[in-house]
Amino acid sequence: MIDEKKFNRVFSTVLMSLMAVAIIVTACFKFEDLRGDTHGIVMLALASVASMTGVISTVLSANGAIMTFIFGTLNAVLVAAVALDNGIMGNFALHAFYFLPMQFVGIWQWRRRGAGISGKGEKEKSQVQARRMTPRLRIVVALALMAATSVAYFVLCRIDGTTDSFNGKAFLDAAVFTFNVGGQVLMSFAYMEQWVLWNLVNISSIGLWGYTTWGADGASGYTIVMFIKYCFYFVNSLNGLRIWLNLSKPRQNDEFA
Secondary structure (H helix, E strand, C coil): CCCHHHHHHHHHHHHHHHHHHHHHHHHHHHHHHCCCCHHHHHHHHHHHHHHHHHHHHHHHHHCCECCHHHHHHHHHHHHHHHHHHCCCHHHHHHHHHHHHHHHHHHHHHHHHCCCCCCCCCCCCCCECCCECCCHHHHHHHHHHHHHHHHHHHHHHHHHHCCCCCCCHHHHHHHHHHHHHHHHHHHHHCCECCHHHHHHHHHHHHHHHHHHHHHHHCCCCHHHHHHHHHHHHHHHHHHHHHHHHHHHCCCCCCCCCC
């Protein structure tokens, strides 16, 4: 029989190590192009650290560890800084004004649900007591996400000037945005269903960056790295769903229900 804790520890270590290697190799290649550009080197370093903190945060989240929000806070700040420096104001606003404050909501909620706190005379708990949505709430959330994705798709099509025909790239972009927002809310409130959304986010992101890399103007180092990153994220989100299905199982005398 597989030792659950040992498997998760090995899985998480391997995933983070492979992503670290990918980030380091990419940064080294980019560094050669930035020799003498101090600002560019600093931003490359920030982007690399941001990518790594993002991976660590998602791995910790999959394992139900409250430290996910510490690395999530660092990631939100760093990504916001990189986005602002590159003039990507939508991404800056998303991370600075949504993802960053939601980390503190998550810490508050996860502590209420047992993560990182001691019970009365009990050993300190390291994992959050996850929960599952009611069937009615699942329907409400699904309808809200469908409506939000439709609105986001319409706005993106208007911006691109492609309202006369279906725009696959805009649809994936809209889905990534709305599922990210929804997934962060469910994550902060410790709902298992967040991992359904994270899987959809990662599948959509793989499609989006795959199209950008090979279906548009040809491959580039940056877009390939994004494609690879979301492949890692997808593998982790599958494991996260598996872990949280167990963490959210109803238990007798569950004080966090």
